[in-house]
Amino acid sequence: MPSLNLVPASTGDYRRLAEKRLPRNLFDYLDGGAYGETTLEANVEDFENIQMKQRVMHDVSKIDTHINMFGNDMAMPLGLAPIGLAGMMARRAEVQAVKAAEKAGIPYCLSTVSICSLEEVAKAATKPFWFQLYMMRDRAYVKGLLERAKSVGCQTLVFTVDLAVVGARYRDVRNGMIGGLSPFGKLRAGLEYPTHPKWAFDVGVKGKPHVFGNLADFVPSAKSIIDFKAWVDAQFDPSCTWKDIEWLRSIWDGNLIIKGILSVEDAKAAVAAGADGIVVSNHGGRQLDSVSSSINMTPRIRDAVGDKTIIIMDGGVRSGQDIVKALANGAQSVLIGRPWIWALAARGQAGLDALLRTFKSEMNVSMALTGAPKIADITSKILDTD
Ligand SMILES: Cc1cc2nc3c(=O)[nH]c(=O)nc-3n(C[C@H](O)[C@H](O)[C@H](O)COP(=O)(O)O)c2cc1C
Numbered sequence: 470m471p472s473l474n475l476v477p478a479s480t481g482d483y484r485r486l487a488e489k490r491l492p493r494n495l496f497d498y499l500d501g502g503a504y505g506e507t508t509l510e511a512n513v514e515d516f517e518n519i520q521m522k523q524r525v526m527h528d529v530s531k532i533d534t535h536i537n538m539f540g541n542d543m544a545m546p547l548g549l550a551p552i553g554l555a556g557m558m559a560r561r562a563e564v565q566a567v568k569a570a571e572k573a574g575i576p577y578c579l580s581t582v583s584i585c586s587l588e589e590v591a592k593a594a595t596k597p598f599w600f601q602l603y604m605m606r607d608r609a610y611v612k613g614l615l616e617r618a619k620s621v622g623c624q625t626l627v628f629t630v631d632l633a634v635v636g637a638r639y640r641d642v643r644n645g646m647i648g649g650l651s652p653f654g655k656l657r658a659g660l661e662y663p664t665h666p667k668w669a670f671d672v673g674v675k676g677k678p679h680v681f682g683n684l685a686d687f688v689p690s691a692k693s694i695i696d697f698k699a700w701v702d703a704q705f706d707p708s709c710t711w712k713d714i715e716w717l718r719s720i721w722d723g724n725l726i727i728k729g730i731l732s733v734e735d736a737k738a739a740v741a742a743g744a745d746g747i748v749v750s751n752h753g754g755r756q757l758d759s760v761s762s763s764i765n766m767t768p769r770i771r772d773a774v775g776d777k778t779i780i781i782m783d784g785g786v787r788s789g790q791d792i793v794k795a796l797a798n799g800a801q802s803v804l805i806g807r808p809w810i811w812a813l814a815a816r817g818q819a820g821l822d823a824l825l826r827t828f829k830s831e832m833n834v835s836m837a838l839t840g841a842p843k844i845a846d847i848t849s850k851i852l853d854t855d
Contacts, residue, residue: 477812477815477816477820477823477824478827479787479788479827480787480788480808480811480812480824481787483808483811483812483814483815483816483820483824484500484807484808484811486811486814486815486816486820487499487558487810487811487812487814487815488500490665490667490668490814490815491558491665491668491814492661492662492664492665492668493644493661494641494644494645494646494658494661495557495558495668497640497641497643497644497646498554498638498640498641498644498646499552499558499807499810499811499814500640500807501638501639501640501641501755502638502753502754502755502758503636503637503638503754503755503756503757503758504636504637504639504758504759505758505759506754506758507754507758507759508751508754508757508758508759508760508761508762509753509754509755509758510754511754511761511762511765511785512751512753512754512762512763512764512784512785513785513787514762514785515762515764515765515785516764516785516786516787516791516794516795519764519794519797519798519852520852520853521790521793521794521797521835521838521839521851521852521853522839522850522851522852522853523838523839524838524839524840524841524851525838525840527840527842528842529836529837529838529840529842531842532833532836532837532842533842533843533844534546534829534832534833534836534844535844536801536802536844538576538779538801538802539624539625539724539745539779541576542574543574543575543576543802544573544574544575544829545573545574545575545789545792545828545829545832546792546796546800546801546802546803546844547575547786547792547802547803547804547805547825547828548570548575548576548577548578548599548781548802548803548804548805549566549569549570549575549576549577549578549804549805549809550578550753550783550804550805550806550809551578551579551580551581551583551599551601551627551629551728552580552583552806552809552810553580553581553582553583554582554583554584554694555580555583555584555810555813556583556584556585556672556676556679556682557584557672557676557679557694558672558810558813558814559671559672559676559810559813559814559817560671560672560675560676560817561584561585561589561676562584562585562810562813562814563579563580563583563584563585563589563590563682564585564589564590564593565813565817565818565821566809566813566821567579567590567593567594567598568593568594568818569809569813569818569821569822569825570598570825571594571595571596572822572825573822573825573826573829575825576598576599576625577594577598577599578598578599578600578601578625578627578804579598579599579600579601580601581600581601581602581603581614581683581684581701582603582681582683582684582697582698582701583681583682583683584676584679584680584681584682585682586682586683586685587600587614587617587618587621587623587682587683588617588621588682589682590621591621591622594622597622597623597624597625598623599623599625599626599627599726600618600623600625600626600627601626601627601628601629601728602614602615602618602626602627602628602629603629603632603701603704603705604628604630604705604706604709604713604717605701605704605705605706606704606705606706607687607704608716610687610704612720613687614683615720615721617683619721619723623723624723624724625723625724625725625726626717626721626723626724626725626726627726627727627728627748628714628717628725628726628727628728629728629729629752630709630727630728630729630730631728631729631730631731631750631751631752631756632705632729632752632756633705633706633707633709634705634707635702635705635756636752636755636756636757636758638755644658645658668814679693679694680694680697681694681697681701684697684700684701688700711738711739711741711742714727714742714743714744715742715743718743724745724746725743725744725745725746726744726745726746726747726748726779726781727739727742727744727746727747727748728747728748728750729748729750729751729752729756730747730748730749730750730770731749731750731751731760731761731763731766732766732770733769733770733773736749736770736773736774736778737773737774740774740778744778745778745779746778746779746780746781747770747774747778747779747780747781748781748782748783748804749763749766749767749770749780749781749782749783749800750763750782750783750784750804751763751784752784753783753784753806753807754784762784762785763782763783763784763785764782764784764785764794764795764798767780767782767795767798767799767800768798768799768849770799771798771799771800772799779801779802780799780800780801781800781801781802781803781804782795782798782800782803782804783803783804783805783806784806786803786804786805786808787805787808788827788828788831789827789828789829789830789831789832789833789834789835790831790832790835791803792828792831792832793832793835793836793839793841793847793851794852796844796847797847797848797849797851797852798849798852805828808824809821809824812824839851
């Protein structure tokens, strides 16, 4: 429906604004998925195809969206997923994100390959945030990173396991982010910066330094983001197996969440390896294309691992309604990736604050109108499966 479009109301509105604000190559890096992007689309569409059951005449005068995870209260079952290079989309994005997450009472997870370092984010934070780790070939680097994470107060480690090799994102190839550009291509790509002056000033100038904050000491030879990315891509360790979790456990005594589980077999293996929780995820459709959507796998994984293991899911969550649908399908909580960056890129922290308020109010309404005022009431019974 046509409207004045003066105030962003939904995740889609922030996406549209981010598309205008960001240079095309950065927007595509954020927005895109692997290969034909079928899994990326399925992540969203499979949520859209779930129907809730409208229920009336229940006392829904008090709605409670709080949950407790690892002994910490969360205002709603939602966290901000780790996003590499976030600080290229909004000024010191990781710092803005941790502040917005704290304000909303939810966890923020800092990526290994963030622009802001663990220490910079910790300076802005007043509570422990989560840290995400990729297993690198250089184990001394991994150990050093975990020591840093611990020393700034991180208690929860999210270990991402679905990037043994990197899936090709064709938008990045087309934009020359991968594989490079001809001299004409470089000229054409360079024009993106003057034609996006708000981003160029806010992030390009005021958002410096543009380095991988957590890696600067490990890769002193890197002169640009491209150098850092090349180092990281060459460092992902494809030989990593469940045995490495033992080693990880020996150097990390905090909570351990394994992210990137998309099969019953791997979910069981993660639990057997000692994970406190898992994230059912296909990396936002950015790795193997044509795999199942995350929401499609969530109930099967819940059935397989039972109630003792914390199950978080991500991929395609675009609203508070989706959070309720995820919980009804067996998740305890969800993460959002692209939506939080779209909001920050579009409107800074105020945008992300507003988006998180929207998610909360959408959850409230969904819980009220499905007759499920408490989190424990959100079961498969609130779904219309007939
Ligand atoms: C631009 C971008 C960068 C990402 N970087 C990381 C990362 O550094 N570490 C990680 O574990 N996952 C990373 N992910 C995956 C997200 O954590 C999350 O699984 C995914 O975005 C969820 O899907 P959604 O974007 O549909 O919410 C990234 C995703 C995107 C879109």
